[in-house]
Amino acid sequence: MKAAATLEIPRKRIAAGVVVLLVLALFPWLGPPVYFVSFLFTVFLYVTLATSWNFIGGYAGYLSFGQVAFFGIGAYATALMQNGLGLGPAGTMFSTIPAGVLAAVVSAVIGYPCLRLRGPYFAVITLCFAFVIQLAFRNLDVVGGADGLWLKAMNLPIEVSRSVMYEAMLILVGVTVLVSIAVSRSKFGAGLRAIKEDEEVAQTMAVNAPMLKMRAFALSAFFTGTAGGIYAYYLTYIHPDIVFDVNISILIVLMALFGGGGTWLGPVLGATVLTVVNELLSTFVKAELARIIYGLLFIVVIIFMPNGLMEFFRKRSEDRRSASPESAA
Amino acid sequence: MNTVLVVQSLISGVIMGAVYALLGVGFSLSWGVMKVINISHAAFGLIGAFIAYGMLKLWGVDPIVSLAVTVPFLFVAACLVYRVLILPVTRAKEVIVSSMILTFGVAIILENLLLLLWGPDPRLLTTSYSTRVLILGPFYFQYPQLAGFLMSAAGVALIHLFLSKTYTGKAVRAAWQQPEAAQLCGVNLKRISTITFGIAVASAGAGGVGLAFLYSFEPHAHNLWLIYLFLVVIVGGVGNVLGTAAAGVIIGVITGLSLAFLPYQWVNLLTFGLLMVILVLRPEGLFRSEV
Numbered sequence: 094m095k096a097a098a099t100l101e102i103p104r105k106r107i108a109a110g111v112v113v114l115l116v117l118a119l120f121p122w123l124g125p126p127v128y129f130v131s132f133l134f135t136v137f138l139y140v141t142l143a144t145s146w147n148f149i150g151g152y153a154g155y156l157s158f159g160q161v162a163f164f165g166i167g168a169y170a171t172a173l174m175q176n177g178l179g180l181g182p183a184g185t186m187f188s189t190i191p192a193g194v195l196a197a198v199v200s201a202v203i204g205y206p207c208l209r210l211r212g213p214y215f216a217v218i219t220l221c222f223a224f225v226i227q228l229a230f231r232n233l234d235v236v237g238g239a240d241g242l243w244l245k246a247m248n249l250p251i252e253v254s255r256s257v258m259y260e261a262m263l264i265l266v267g268v269t270v271l272v273s274i275a276v277s278r279s280k281f282g283a284g285l286r287a288i289k290e291d292e293e294v295a296q297t298m299a300v301n302a303p304m305l306k307m308r309a310f311a312l313s314a315f316f317t318g319t320a321g322g323i324y325a326y327y328l329t330y331i332h333p334d335i336v337f338d339v340n341i342s343i344l345i346v347l348m349a350l351f352g353g354g355g356t357w358l359g360p361v362l363g364a365t366v367l368t369v370v371n372e373l374l375s376t377f378v379k380a381e382l383a384r385i386i387y388g389l390l391f392i393v394v395i396i397f398m399p400n401g402l403m404e405f406f407r408k409r410s411e412d413r414r415s416a417s418p419e420s421a422a
Numbered sequence: 423m424n425t426v427l428v429v430q431s432l433i434s435g436v437i438m439g440a441v442y443a444l445l446g447v448g449f450s451l452s453w454g455v456m457k458v459i460n461i462s463h464a465a466f467g468l469i470g471a472f473i474a475y476g477m478l479k480l481w482g483v484d485p486i487v488s489l490a491v492t493v494p495f496l497f498v499a500a501c502l503v504y505r506v507l508i509l510p511v512t513r514a515k516e517v518i519v520s521s522m523i524l525t526f527g528v529a530i531i532l533e534n535l536l537l538l539l540w541g542p543d544p545r546l547l548t549t550s551y552s553t554r555v556l557i558l559g560p561f562y563f564q565y566p567q568l569a570g571f572l573m574s575a576a577g578v579a580l581i582h583l584f585l586s587k588t589y590t591g592k593a594v595r596a597a598w599q600q601p602e603a604a605q606l607c608g609v610n611l612k613r614i615s616t617i618t619f620g621i622a623v624a625s626a627g628a629g630g631v632g633l634a635f636l637y638s639f640e641p642h643a644h645n646l647w648l649i650y651l652f653l654v655v656i657v658g659g660v661g662n663v664l665g666t667a668a669a670g671v672i673i674g675v676i677t678g679l680s681l682a683f684l685p686y687q688w689v690n691l692l693t694f695g696l697l698m699v700i701l702v703l704r705p706e707g708l709f710r711s712e713v
Contacts, residue, residue: 156519206702213459213518217652218701221694224649228691339645343526350523384534391527396510399520 102274117263121256130255134327136368137262138320142341143348143360144269145316148309150346151354152282154289155208155306158342159219160317162226163196165337167318168325169230170195172242175326182247186261189322196318197311204310208303211292220342227337241332244325258327265323269316273357276312285309289355351394353401362402426560431682432675433561437571439674441636443667444574445629445647446654447581448622454661455598455618458508458521462529463626464644464651466496470627471634472536475545485547485631486573492627500623503528504616529644536641544638570635577628578667581621585663594618598661653697659707668709 121130142160149155170192175185207218231239247254276282284305287295296302325331344367352363370390374383398405449463470492474485507528511520551565585591596604597614605611633639633647650673658669676696680689700708 207698210701210705213453213522214656214701214705216522217656218698220652221649221698221701225691225694225698228687228694232687232691347523347526350519381534381537385531388527388530388534391530392507392524395520395524395527396507399511399513 114263114267118260121252121259127252127255130252130259132372134255134259134262135372136365137259137266138324139345139348139364139368140361141262141266141269141320142317142345143352143364144266144273144357145313145320146345146349147273147354147357147360148276148285148313149306150313151349151356151360152276152285152289153306153309154355155211155310156216156346157219157310157313158216158339158346159203159221159223160313160345161337161339161342162219162223163200163314163317164321164324164341165226165230165333166196166199167192167321168331168336169236169242170318171322171325172244172331173236175244176242182257185244185326186323189261189319189326192322193315193317193319196321197315200310200314201307204307208306208310220339223337223339223342227333227339230337231333239333241330241335244329244331246329258323261323262320262327265316265319270357270361272312272316273360277357281305281308286355347391350401351391353403356403359401359403366402427682428679430561431678433563433678434567435675435678436671437567437674438636438678439671440571440574440578440667441629441632441670442650442654442674443670444577444632445626446651446658446666446670447578447663448625448629449651450655450658450661450663450666451581451594452619452622453655455594456508456512456615457517458512458525458619459518460619460622461522461525461648462532463525463623464630464647465529465532466500466623467626467630467633467647468536468639468641468644469532470496470630471547471639472540472545473627474631474634475547478547478549484549485635486569489573489628489631492631493624496627497620497624501616501620503623504619508619509612509615533641533644540641542640542642544640545634546638547634566635570632573628573635574632577625577632578663581625582663582667584621590614590617649694653693656697656705657700657708659709662707662709665707665709669707672708 117133120133142164146157146160149157167189171185171188174180174188174192178184178188180188203222207215207222210218230236236242247257249257276285284295284300284302287298287300288302288305292302321336325336328335348364348367349360350363351367352361353359371383371387374386378386394402445464445467449460452458452460452463470489473492473495474488477483477488477491478485507524508521511517511524547566549566551569554565556563556565556568583591585595593604593609593614594617596607597609597611597618601611604614630639637643653673654670655666657673658665658667673693677689677693680692684692
């Protein structure tokens with residue numbers, strides 16, 4: 094491919110991105126049914142989560158199965174701040190940022206020993222971490238224990254409050270994806286990709302692997318925690334079994350890999366497609382059957398496109414190009 | 423401290439550990455030999471448990487006798503799964519990740535098939551000897567637990583003998599240590615991998631019956647079982663059969679002792695915390711791999 098094209102974003106693409114964001118931002122004020130606003134909120138939530146996972150899992154190749162711990166920490170931090178400080182709607186929204194910072198701090202503490210482990214061992218230890226945090230929150234009465242925590246809902250009609258949540262999540266998903274694009278084009282991103290290819294070689298080439306991994310992990314924890322905070326406010330009731338549900342962790346990884354980890358677009362695509370499929374299935378098919386179809390989908394995707402949707406389509410378009418006579422000439 | 427209580431919880435820990443060991447050995451083999459982390463391993467174990475339950479309920483067949491059906495059935499099913507689903511994936515860029523997602527899909531399907539067939543209620547294996555107790559001095563042994571223990575110990579011993587004494591078993595070990603060299607010596611890697619996967623999953627079925635002797639089970643139970651599998655296999659060292667067996671007993675004893683002195687909900691916290699510490703300090707497992 095052309096080297097220049099990978100460094101500079103074409104004007105057209107920037108314009109297209111801005112238009113998409115504007116249309117999405119205007120959407121809830123055009124009076125659609127609340128269902129669609131809530132549904133898009135869920136899509137944004139999962140795009141945020143999959144994209145933040147991508148920093149550590151996709152770019153650096155460290156498959157974190159513990160993302161839900163950061164999600165839950167963000168949710169609890171927001172709930173506790175609202176309850177403890179008596180924050181209003183705006184205050185609660187902004188409290189999701191320190192909540193994300195807290196998640197990032199936790200990720201640094203846990204990442205320091207854990208990021209030395211590679212491959213499946215890192216996956217297992219982060220999964221364990223998610224379980225430990227969930228069990229701890231369920232058994233600690235200071236944070237509500239098994240009773241969970243309530244948040245004060247916004248004193249607004251449901252359409253308006255859902256739209257406000259929608260906009261907050263849209264901002265977050267926009268920022269997360271932008272940061273993801275920036276990282277994928279930066280020296281930092283190149284360092285992470287070098288770690289994914291071969292960590293020893295990367296280190297001999299003066300890539301400070303431990304530092305870069307920690308930063309990627311903290312970045313992913315920050316956005317995940319902030320999303321958890323907004324989600325807590327959206328739900329108005331949180332419980333360890335809801336916001337620390339390990340299935341969320343697994344779902345995040347699957348979404349990102351389904352789209353194709355390591356590219357910024359992959360997780361966006363994967364999360365959107367899988368959320369839509371999930372919604373359609375759970376609307377039209379019996380729950381168990383829907384899950385079976387969901388499971389079959391993973392199998393089919395892994396067998397026919399083992400490196401994600403992105404890679405699959407890129408290969409197909411390359412094949413077509415090489416098959417056409419112009420490129421052969 | 424109450425000595426009888428300590429010894430009693432040690433014994434139940436050893437029993438528990440033996441069952442986890444049987445369940446873990448196959449998981450360890452497929453991870454070590456084929457680099458396939460089979461997330462559906464525990465779900466196959468559940469299938470064994472449900473077959474035993476069904477045969478007991480319908481025809482009054484003893485769960486141990488039901489293994490005569492379960493083991494061949496799961497062996498064939500697993501060979502098919504390996505050939506049709508997993509083999510194409512072994513060519514992917516990252517075998518471990520791809521196989522994890524693939525088998526995660528298999529686990530979801532199995533779990534929901536069980537939900538459709540049996541519903542979400544917890545089940546118990548209630549045999550004619552369920553209520554009988556063997557009393558030795560101050561200690562007591564429940565018959566189902568003894569049955570589970572003996573079956574699991576026999577299962578682990580059989581797998582160990584298979585790997586160390588038979589030609590096929592030696593080929594499995596060779597394929598694990600030096601895949602290329604083994605192929606040069608006439609080991610058919612595809613066939614060996616298929617057989618290994620079949621044995622791994624069949625032993626999971628037996629391990630599932632063993633766990634069903636000890637605890638109630640329902641279609642979601644495999645998720646918690648899976649965590650224990652990771653614990654046992656990582657502590658024991660991936661691919662190390664005897665190490666896995668020892669790790670099963672160690673973890674069983676720790677769980678048994680902590681169950682005696684801690685509230686139930688803190689036991690899992692302790693176990694997972696322990697796994698994290700072991701992973702950080704000794705990711706290669708507590709035992710030197712000697713396969």
